Amino acid sequence: MSLDVDNLVHTEMAVATFEGPECCGNKRRERKPSGRRRIFVQTETGCVLRMELDRSDNAHTVKRKLQLALNVPTEESSLICGDMVLKNDLSVVRNDSPLLLTRNFLNRSSSTPCLSPTGRDLQQRDRSGPIEILGFSNQFVKTKELVKDIVKAMKIGIEPIPVRSGLGGAYYFRNSHGENVAIVKPTDEEPYAPNNPKGFVGKALGQPGLKRKVWVGETGFREVAAYLLDHDHFASVPSTALVKVTHTIFNVNDRVSGCMHQSEKQISKIASLQQFIPHDFDASDYGTSSFPVSAIHRIGILDIRILNTDRHAGNLLVRKLDGVGGFGQVALVPIDHGLCLPESLEDPYFEWIHWPQSSIPFSDDELDYIDCLDPLRDSDMLRMELPMIREACLRVLVICTIFLKEAAAFGLCLAEIGEMMSREFQGGEEEPSELEIICIEAREILEQEETSTSETEKGDKDVIQFAIDCEEQELDCTSIIEEKLKVASPFQFGSRGANGRNLLSKLEESAAVDEGEELFSSADKCAGLVQDQKPNVSKLSMSMRNIRLGERSWQHLGTKQNSGYLNGTSSGNRSVNELPGSSSFVNLADMDVEEWTQFLENFRVLLYPAFVDRKSGNISQRQRERLGISCKI
Numbered sequence: 351m352s353l354d355v356d357n358l359v360h361t362e363m364a365v366a367t368f369e370g371p372e373c374c375g376n377k378r379r380e381r382k383p384s385g386r387r388r389i390f391v392q393t394e395t396g397c398v399l400r401m402e403l404d405r406s407d408n409a410h411t412v413k414r415k416l417q418l419a420l421n422v423p424t425e426e427s428s429l430i431c432g433d434m435v436l437k438n439d440l441s442v443v444r445n446d447s448p449l450l451l452t453r454n455f456l457n458r459s460s461s462t463p464c465l466s467p468t469g470r471d472l473q474q475r476d477r478s479g480p481i482e483i484l485g486f487s488n489q490f491v492k493t494k495e496l497v498k499d500i501v502k503a504m505k506i507g508i509e510p511i512p513v514r515s516g517l518g519g520a521y522y523f524r525n526s527h528g529e530n531v532a533i534v535k536p537t538d539e540e541p542y543a544p545n546n547p548k549g550f551v552g553k554a555l556g557q558p559g560l561k562r563k564v565w566v567g568e569t570g571f572r573e574v575a576a577y578l579l580d581h582d583h584f585a586s587v588p589s590t591a592l593v594k595v596t597h598t599i600f601n602v603n604d605r606v607s608g609c610m611h612q613s614e615k616q617i618s619k620i621a622s623l624q625q626f627i628p629h630d631f632d633a634s635d636y637g638t639s640s641f642p643v644s645a646i647h648r649i650g651i652l653d654i655r656i657l658n659t660d661r662h663a664g665n666l667l668v669r670k671l672d673g674v675g676g677f678g679q680v681a682l683v684p685i686d687h688g689l690c691l692p693e694s695l696e697d698p699y700f701e702w703i704h705w706p707q708s709s710i711p712f713s714d715d716e717l718d719y720i721d722c723l724d725p726l727r728d729s730d731m732l733r734m735e736l737p738m739i740r741e742a743c744l745r746v747l748v749i750c751t752i753f754l755k756e757a758a759a760f761g762l763c764l765a766e767i768g769e770m771m772s773r774e775f776q777g778g779e780e781e782p783s784e785l786e787i788i789c790i791e792a793r794e795i796l797e798q799e800e801t802s803t804s805e806t807e808k809g810d811k812d813v814i815q816f817a818i819d820c821e822e823q824e825l826d827c828t829s830i831i832e833e834k835l836k837v838a839s840p841f842q843f844g845s846r847g848a849n850g851r852n853l854l855s856k857l858e859e860s861a862a863v864d865e866g867e868e869l870f871s872s873a874d875k876c877a878g879l880v881q882d883q884k885p886n887v888s889k890l891s892m893s894m895r896n897i898r899l900g901e902r903s904w905q906h907l908g909t910k911q912n913s914g915y916l917n918g919t920s921s922g923n924r925s926v927n928e929l930p931g932s933s934s935f936v937n938l939a940d941m942d943v944e945e946w947t948q949f950l951e952n953f954r955v956l957l958y959p960a961f962v963d964r965k966s967g968n969i970s971q972r973q974r975e976r977l978g979i980s981c982k983i
């Protein structure tokens with residue numbers, strides 16, 4: 351990339367080289383030739399710049415361009431895409447990705463000076479269309495139609511109107527007939543975000559927001575995620591896409607005075623754009639008894655998968671079907687999914703949990719739908735469509751979907767599943783949900799396994815060293831060990847047991863099939879038999895002891911039916927005070943891929959006994975007792 355500053359300024363500001371405006375959504379944009387990508391850089395204060403990257407660009411060159419546009423020294427800013435701070439290589443950044451530009455070393459409150467464009471008005475220079483969809487999914491076909499209608503209407507002077515209700519900034523966009531066709535919610539006007547028009551300000555984009563595990567500015571892509579996950583339009587989430595939208599109506603707060611104002615200038619924002627659904631009420635205004643069971647179930651299934659923390663009645667639109675169908679019938683439409691998929695397990699809010707429809711068993715169709723859900727495929731799809739989504743959110747999706755699938759297959763109804771996911775409050779204290787307790791258990795087992803493994807590996811090394819020592823002494827120790835093990839163990843060892851490593855793995859295999867104490871004592875004895883010959887072997891004994899102890903717990907956990915599966919683990923009396931943080935009991939983000947895979951295995955094994963206990967009404971009490979949490983069920 352050339353460093354010709356004039357050319358840079360000309361080319362990149364706001365950012366200049368806009369390939370033909372692909373607004374209006376009626377023409378499908380071609381994917382960029384490999385290496386060339388369009389990105390949207392959003393500052394912490396909401397300003398959005400569009401840029402074209404080519405293959406040679408790296409984080410530094412992009413920041414240099416932004417330095418010219420925004421007057422922020424490159425060393426004082428970071429470029430962020432979801433989880434990633436982009437240090438140099440930009441190959442991971444996909445076409446249409448929104449990136450966040452943050453200033454380092456600053457108190458990132460909304461009162462810090464805005465990273466505002468200097469000199470020329472960058473927004474004015476943006477020759478792209480008024481509404482551009484970020485993403486290529488076929489699922490945005492409906493949104494493209496809407497965008498086309500809206501742009502047509504704007505051309506004849508039909509402008510959007512602000513939405514009064516809700517805490518965030520929102521605008522109804524209209525068609526040529528003046529009808530509302532979409533609701534647009536800019537990410538920098540969310541509650542707490544710097545340009546919120548309703549007085550709920552105080553944070554910069556990228557800081558914890560209304561929910562601790564949903565950053566300010568990140569509700570927009572969650573709205574889109576909920577729509578994309580609603581396969582076959584099962585729960586009727588309205589079409590939703592992330593857009594870059596430019597208009598004069600948007601709010602910009604004055605950083606110094608704190609006053610809000612419409613700038614009268616064209617402002618570009620990143621926003622969610624959702625189809626407007628004509629409706630008569632929301633669920634808080636209407637008798638819930640008329641709500642169809644299947645609608646509640648379908649919305650509930652979605653809410654569970656995405657761990658919706660905000661399913662209050664106001665977020666269910668109610669449309670009367672009197673004109674089109676039976677008298678008194680209504681359709682429900684779920685909206686406002688900005689607080690789903692938090693970055694760790696949180697307390698969901700499921701308004702439907704106490705509605706009688708939730709206690710009715712799932713229908714066959716619903717069970718089939720749940721059975722077909724594939725959380726790994728869903729995660730891959732979201733990674734593809736929403737490159738900014740964080741891995742921790744996807745882990746929440748995986749956990750909750752597995753939980754739903756197993757629980758439904760077991761025979762639990764929607765209300766039971768929702769209850770198992772919900773926290774309880776005791777004496778003003780928040781307690782982990784049953785789902786969270788299962789996750790805590792799964793992590794504990796993981797930690798025990800890791801301890802066992804590391805000690806085993808240490809034991810392995812000792813055994814190898816032992817074999818080497820034996821070789822050096824021209825002593826065929828391994829055959830002695832093998833002989834002694836043959837005598838001592840009820841299990842036969844084959845010819846592979848020719849060195850310490852193989853002997854140990856044989857021991858592990860044998861241990862894995864043994865249920866009782868006999869092998870443990872035998873193996874222990876075996877090690878003891880060679881102890882005289884090499885002191886190192888005592889460590890092998892210890893390591894085997896740990897393997898056995900770990901496995902005993904594991905088998906107990908996996909097979910327990912009657913005796914309380916929580917009793918067999920090591921941390922019998924942990925109090926709630928020892929649990930990390932009050933609003934995040936389980937950290938899913940800090941596991942590497944291998945640990946996460948093992949964690950999921952542990953998690954699955956723990957589910958069945960938890961469901962059994964839930965059915966028998968014991969689980970919560972027993973789990974809470976074990977964790978030292980008082981709870982009256």
Ligand SMILES: Nc1ncnc2c1ncn2[C@@H]1O[C@H](COP(=O)(O)OP(=O)(O)OP(=O)(O)O)[C@@H](O)[C@H]1O
Nearest residue numbers: 513515516517518520533588624625626627685686
């Ligand atoms: N898809 C839609 N179709 C029709 N009306 C909608 C739609 N989405 C939102 N609304 C209306 O706009 C209002 C505000 O929207 P929404 O609840 O999504 O905003 P919010 O600021 O996130 O609200 P809250 O404070 O409840 O979280 C809703 O109460 C509803 O009346």
